[in-house]
Amino acid sequence: MTTATASAATATPTGTKMTGAEMVIKAFADQGVAHIFGYPGGAVLPIYDALFLQDQIEHILVRHEQAAVHAAEGYARSSGKVGVVLVTSGPGATNAVTGLADALMDSIPIVCISGQVATHLIGNDAFQECDTVGITRPCTKHNYLVRDVNDLARVLHEAFYVAQNGRPGPVVVDIPKDVQFATGTYVGRENIQHKTYRPKLEAEDAQINAAVEMIASAKKPIFYTGGGVINSGPEASRLLRAFARETGVPVTSTLMGLGAFPASDPQWLGMLGMHGTYEANLAMHDCDVMVCIGARFDDRITGRLDAFAPHSKKIHIDIDPSSINKNVKVDLPIVGDVARVLGAMSRAWAAKGLSTDKAALTAWWAQIDRWRSRQCLAYRASDTIIKPQYAIERLYNAVKDKDVYITTEVGQHQMWAAQFCHFEEPNRWLTSGGLGTMGYGLPAAIGAQKAHPGALVVDIAGEASIQMNMQEMSTAMQFDLPVKVFILNNKYMGMVRQWQELLHGGRYSHSYSEALPDFVKLADAFGGVGIRCDKPADLDAAIQEMISVKRPVIFDCIVDQQENCFPMIPSGRAHNEMILGDMAVDLDEAITDEGKMLV
Amino acid sequence: MPEAQERIERHTLSVLVDNEPGVLARVIGLFSGRGYNIDSLTVSEVSAESHLSRITIVTTGTPMVIEQIRNQLDRLVPVHRVQDLTVEGHYLERELAMVKVRGTGEARSEALRLAEAFRARVIDATRESFVFEITGKSDKIDQFAHLMEPLGLVEVARTGVVAISRGPTAL
Numbered sequence: 229m230t231t232a233t234a235s236a237a238t239a240t241p242t243g244t245k246m247t248g249a250e251m252v253i254k255a256f257a258d259q260g261v262a263h264i265f266g267y268p269g270g271a272v273l274p275i276y277d278a279l280f281l282q283d284q285i286e287h288i289l290v291r292h293e294q295a296a297v298h299a300a301e302g303y304a305r306s307s308g309k310v311g312v313v314l315v316t317s318g319p320g321a322t323n324a325v326t327g328l329a330d331a332l333m334d335s336i337p338i339v340c341i342s343g344q345v346a347t348h349l350i351g352n353d354a355f356q357e358c359d360t361v362g363i364t365r366p367c368t369k370h371n372y373l374v375r376d377v378n379d380l381a382r383v384l385h386e387a388f389y390v391a392q393n394g395r396p397g398p399v400v401v402d403i404p405k406d407v408q409f410a411t412g413t414y415v416g417r418e419n420i421q422h423k424t425y426r427p428k429l430e431a432e433d434a435q436i437n438a439a440v441e442m443i444a445s446a447k448k449p450i451f452y453t454g455g456g457v458i459n460s461g462p463e464a465s466r467l468l469r470a471f472a473r474e475t476g477v478p479v480t481s482t483l484m485g486l487g488a489f490p491a492s493d494p495q496w497l498g499m500l501g502m503h504g505t506y507e508a509n510l511a512m513h514d515c516d517v518m519v520c521i522g523a524r525f526d527d528r529i530t531g532r533l534d535a536f537a538p539h540s541k542k543i544h545i546d547i548d549p550s551s552i553n554k555n556v557k558v559d560l561p562i563v564g565d566v567a568r569v570l571g572a573m574s575r576a577w578a579a580k581g582l583s584t585d586k587a588a589l590t591a592w593w594a595q596i597d598r599w600r601s602r603q604c605l606a607y608r609a610s611d612t613i614i615k616p617q618y619a620i621e622r623l624y625n626a627v628k629d630k631d632v633y634i635t636t637e638v639g640q641h642q643m644w645a646a647q648f649c650h651f652e653e654p655n656r657w658l659t660s661g662g663l664g665t666m667g668y669g670l671p672a673a674i675g676a677q678k679a680h681p682g683a684l685v686v687d688i689a690g691e692a693s694i695q696m697n698m699q700e701m702s703t704a705m706q707f708d709l710p711v712k713v714f715i716l717n718n719k720y721m722g723m724v725r726q727w728q729e730l731l732h733g734g735r736y737s738h739s740y741s742e743a744l745p746d747f748v749k750l751a752d753a754f755g756g757v758g759i760r761c762d763k764p765a766d767l768d769a770a771i772q773e774m775i776s777v778k779r780p781v782i783f784d785c786i787v788d789q790q791e792n793c794f795p796m797i798p799s800g801r802a803h804n805e806m807i808l809g810d811m812a813v814d815l816d817e818a819i820t821d822e823g824k825m826l827v
Numbered sequence: 828m829p830e831a832q833e834r835i836e837r838h839t840l841s842v843l844v845d846n847e848p849g850v851l852a853r854v855i856g857l858f859s860g861r862g863y864n865i866d867s868l869t870v871s872e873v874s875a876e877s878h879l880s881r882i883t884i885v886t887t888g889t890p891m892v893i894e895q896i897r898n899q900l901d902r903l904v905p906v907h908r909v910q911d912l913t914v915e916g917h918y919l920e921r922e923l924a925m926v927k928v929r930g931t932g933e934a935r936s937e938a939l940r941l942a943e944a945f946r947a948r949v950i951d952a953t954r955e956s957f958v959f960e961i962t963g964k965s966d967k968i969d970q971f972a973h974l975m976e977p978l979g980l981v982e983v984a985r986t987g988v989v990a991i992s993r994g995p996t997a998l
């Protein structure tokens with residue numbers, strides 16, 4: 229769990245009178261908020277006025293409200309803090325909806341303040357009125373319309389509490405303009421106890437004992453980890469590493485959990501799922517005990533449900549009971565926070581003096597090594613054309629020893645980034661997984677850069693996605709945020725083209741990126757730096773140049789237009805219907821019968 | 828999927844919520860957004876001083892879906908408690924209906940006789956019509972309304988199901 233860092237010393241005492249607008253700023257300060265992402269308009273002018281009169285909180289002016297939310301997501305995911313957004317009524321709020329839906333799907337803690345028309349005008353189709361709580365109800369964890377200034381401080385503190393406790397998510401607080409002007413009584417965060425919301429963090433001893441016994445008796449165990457490990461905080465990653473080492477169990481992760489377990493560790497199998505590695509997916513398919521740790525059995529993971537890990541007993545650790553038994557029936561559900569549960573499991577493991585079946589695990593690892601030897605990520609190299617995989621490999625090689633954060637847009641480039649960047653630490657990888665929002669990466673990079681001013685932040689982009697929130701280059705310029713946009717320019721909506729090639733008879737309906745802008749000139753127009761590279765031989769030097777420039781950069785990396793992203797399990801298929809690239813090594817007898825059906 | 832998981836069951840859930848604006852929209856939005864069935868839904872404030880409302884929902888689905896519904900309801904922020912009365916066993920279920928029947932002569936007297944048999948009360952009468960009030964389980968009301976059809980049934984208004992567990996304990 230992440231908790232905002234507010235020092236009690238600076239907290240404003242309960243009982244102070246102030247306007248609603250001032251309360252918003254006070255509550256932010258009391259919650260330890262240093263940065264907010266927003267865009268002004270008529271219905272939030274009082275709050276902007278209060279912002280103007282203080283210097284504790286820095287406001288980052290975006291160019292589109294969707295980007296404000298993504299920037300706050302990048303800020304939150306990279307720092308473990310709550311991301312804060314401020315938008316106006318009507319179009320400001322509706323523009324924020326995509327970002328809110330994204331944050332809900334990926335469990336990112338966000339507090340979004342929206343302005344609303346004055347209470348007496350609500351329901352009258354007033355200028356820039358929309359039913360913000362109605363529109364955002366299904367895409368927030370919770371939302372509020374505050375009609376009385378004396379409720380405002382409590383609601384604001386509750387919003388922060390709800391956003392970051394339990395399964396994190398976005399919370400909207402809609403504040404009518406008259407409430408912002410009205411004077412009322414402020415209450416501090418220490419005086420707020422939420423009436424109902426108490427997520428369960430600790431598991432029962434019986435469950436912990438049953439879980440460790442199951443792991444100890446396993447012959448082919450696997451840890452299937454996910455975004456919940458990151459949500460739980462750095463301690464969860466530490467405990468995962470320790471417990472994996474202690475038990476010797478192989479570890480895979482979803483797209484959302486990358487970095488929680490270090491990619492350099494020999495027990496790491498790579499990402500699983502639709503574009504996951506052969507070894508991770510086969511190990512999932514063949515395992516006898518699966519421990520799902522903060523992941524939600526998404527359809528990109530399970531493929532065809534009735535063929536998913538058919539011989540396994542499943543343990544599922546999740547803070548949200550509704551994630552359990554949603555898609556896949558599990559044998560041992562454990563509701564609780566990853567760090568607490570893993571801590572308890574490690575202690576029980578040690579106290580009982582348990583160990584895994586050494587002989588069985590040796591055989592299991594031998595099997596996994598045979599799967600690994602297929603080298604499922606191998607691709608055909610070229611010295612005339614830049615292969616997208618090669619571009620990511622070289623990029624990763626150039627940044628891996630730096631203090632680096634990587635964001636992505638959505639598409640093939642996102643999957644290649646997941647496959648070819650190797651994360652050692654949590655919170656370094658920011659991507660839109662659940663909603664799959666093109667246009668996420670650049671604003672998220674801006675948010676991450678704001679949270680980590682000295683770090684290198686790279687948005688691995690596609691030429692199509694980047695055009696969705698391109699305007700945010702201007703934000704990066706204004707706030708001196710030297711983010712790097714690394715475009716894998718294949719002149720196609722590559723992921724769409726790939727599906728059309730494989731599943732729609734090669735009819736490339738509207739997936740060609742026609743009339744592309746000149747990205748180098750575009751960077752220039754924004755006042756940033758543009759770099760283009762189309763030769764493998766020039767790539768390393770060009771990447772070095774990108775890194776050394778201390779300004780926003782758009783890197784237009786011209787790559788092979790035809791390349792497809794493999795491995796791939798077509799949606800709705802089973803793990804043993806995986807398609808591999810043509811460079812993967814053939815294994816004859818070395819694989820199981822089930823594995824043979826794979827190619 | 829094993830057969831047991833495909834079985835469709837009818838469950839009655841009691842949900843205690845904060846009586847705040849939008850809470851019913853949240854519950855209904857959850858059902859429509861996730862494609863769950865609502866066979867009946869009733870809501871009313873049950874404690875004025877603590878601003879609590881009680882929602883009774885009758886729904887159908889596979890056991891896995893019913894478990895989802897309970898968990899999804901439970902994680903709504905203003906929800907205090909969700910109880911699956913069907914799973915917990917002994918409970919009472921009642922519905923109230925007003926049934927308007929129009930007719931004269933033999934049909935009219937037959938309607939009255941049937942009403943008596945069903946312990947329905949007459950709460951409005953004209954020379955050519957009755958409004959009956961009937962309470963009971965939903966199938967009893969279904970049956971009553973069905974019997975009234977040939978006798979001049981005009982319209983029915985039903986409250987939907989309310990339910991409570993037997994014995995001394997509360998939700």
Ligand SMILES: Cc1cc2nc3c(=O)[nH]c(=O)nc-3n(C[C@H](O)[C@H](O)[C@H](O)COP(=O)(O)OP(=O)(O)OC[C@H]3O[C@@H](n4cnc5c(N)ncnc54)[C@H](O)[C@@H]3O)c2cc1C
Nearest residue numbers: 454455456459482483484501502503524547566661662664
């Ligand atoms: C083009 C594209 C392709 C994709 N391909 C793949 C793919 O090949 N492989 C892949 O893995 N994904 C892929 N995804 C992403 C996929 O859609 C899902 O977003 C992702 O798999 C979900 O990750 P997760 O299960 O870790 O869940 P998350 O969405 O990260 O959810 C976290 C889970 O942990 C729980 N949780 C949160 N906090 C805690 C806590 N403190 N303690 C305990 N539990 C907690 C939550 O309740 C939730 O159940 C792809 C996405 C796109 C856009």
Ligand SMILES: Cc1ncc(C[n+]2csc(CCOP(=O)(O)OP(=O)(O)O)c2C)c(N)n1
Nearest residue numbers: 639640641666690691692693720721722723
């Ligand atoms: C907002 C939005 N619209 C549509 C899609 C569907 N979609 C998924 S990937 C993709 C193509 C992305 O193209 P590009 O950014 O060039 O990446 P590439 O796949 O070529 O690497 C599209 C259109 C989406 N994910 N998000």
Ligand SMILES: [Mg+2]
Nearest residue numbers: 690691720722
């Ligand atoms: Mg592309």
